[in-house]
Amino acid sequence: MRPAYLVPAVLLLLSSPVVAQSATNTASALKRIEQRYAKATVERDTLVLRRLESPDAVIQYPDGTIGTGASDVNAVVSGMAQIEAYDQDSVRVHLVNPTVAVVVYRASVKGNMRATAGTQAQDISGNYRFMDVWRKRGGQWQLVAQQITGIAAK
Secondary structure (H helix, E strand, C coil), X not given: CCCCCHHHHHHHHHXXXXXXXXXXXXXXXXXXXXXXXXXXXXXXXXXXXXXXXXXXXXXXXXXXXXXXXXXXXXXXXXXXXXXEEEEEEEEEEEEEECCEEEEXXXXXXXXXXXXXXXXXXXXXXXXXXXXXXXXXXXXXXXXXXXXXXXXXXX
């Protein structure tokens, strides 16, 4: 007679490589999505941005203001946000569960932003730390929260 705990323990051991492989695949996929998001921002590809950013996403900008995914995309569409370069590095993915992940990275951004239509654009070029929260909905990853913090020059 086998102890009752033996079967679940063996199943857990056998499934561990599958779980690890799945997490690795998810992390790789999210890194590619983050690259696509950066590219779409620079290219002003609103179709991709609308697919990746949930309209009700909560976004906290470096100046402390809060926006939504919809307002963020609208800033790109209207030209109020003009990003010329968005280069990511030090990307790390933290899988919370199979449908939620937190991605942190550093980005060097070159561009400008208008506070409101008709105002003069302000240079927002610099280095930033991003923390993006992604949620898988209907089989697709969407940005649901983002925190952007400026990194002071040394």
